[in-house]
Amino acid sequence: MIEDNKSVSEMMSMFFQKEKWDAHFAYDGDEGIEMFKSDPESWDIITLDLNLPGKDGMQVAKEIRAVSETVPLIMLTARDSESDQVLGLELGADDYVTKPFSPITLIARLKALHRRAEIGEDEEGNQTEKTQATSDFDVVTEHFKLSTKTREAFFDGKPVEGLTPKEFDLLHTLANSPKQVFSREKLLELVWDYEYFGDExxxxxxxxxxxxxxxxxGAQVIQTVWGVGYKFDDTGIDSTTEV
Incomplete structure (x- = not known):
């Protein structure tokens, strides 16, 4: 947890202990990124406050994503900072929680995000080897192949690089039901594991x-259905078209 408010950190420390989680705390941006970079593979999940001394949360998020595109990341933001929330998500955060927050809500979000991130790991916690054998993919469409085992997606054999856990889950959910229109509320429920609270x-x-x-x-396969939501459709795509 990268959080400069020690009262918040102390409060969450008690909840983390109750869950039997091994939690570490950094109190400014510089300390947080230094701690992460010292051993990037050792961290299962990160919570990051946006308003930090030293490097702010935006810069820290950018540096974390430069090192790891997949480590689960939840941002903590002020309730009235809508632009910060959007920018934080665009910088690679998987989710955000607004302050003031309920510790139980944050724990629930952390558990949901961690469950999703664990899917792509084998029993030893190592990523499985890459493969393009069709039998190893559980979603196969006209142009796409996705494997939840290796957490990989391919467009006509070309890997879609740098997908965060939530981006992969979102693509998998849509591609698993081609042409089906999903509302934003339904995607929040299916991909983020929590009910819709009015934030799209x-x-x-x-x-x-x-x-x-x-x-x-490749060509764009995620289509907006105005006033409803989004759908996946890769039928009729000319894969030779330059994009």
Whole structure:
């Protein structure tokens, strides 16, 4: 937890202990990024306050994502900082919690995010080897193949690089039901594991980042259904078209 308010850190420390989690705390941005970079593979999940002394949360998030595109990251933001929330998501946060927050709510969000991140790991906690054998993919469409085992996605054999845990889950949810329209509320429930509380920015920001990464290797397959939500459709795509 990278959080400059020691009262918040002390409060959460008690809740982490109750969950039997091994928690570490940094109290400014410089200390937080230094702690992370010292052993990036050792951290299962990070909570990051945006308003930090030293390097602010935005800069810390950017540096974390430069080192690891997949470590689960939850940002803590002020309730009235809508632009910060959107920017934080665009910088690679998987979720955010607004202050003041309920410790139980944060614990629930952490558990949901960690469950999703664990799916792609084998019993030893190591990433499985890459493969493109069709039998190893549990979602196969006209142009896409996705494996929840290796947490990989391919467009016509080209890997969609740098997907965060939530971006992969979002793509998998949509691609697993081609042409089905999902509302933002339903995507929050399916991908983020919590019920809709009236905030759609989380979904929209992740869709934007996911589209950018798909654009790097192929045509756009995530379509907006105005007034309803989003759907996956890769039928009729000319994969030779430059994007």
């Amino acid at each position: 920015r989380t979904v929209d920001a992740h869709i934007k980042k996911l589209r950018q990464k798909i654009d790097n290797v």
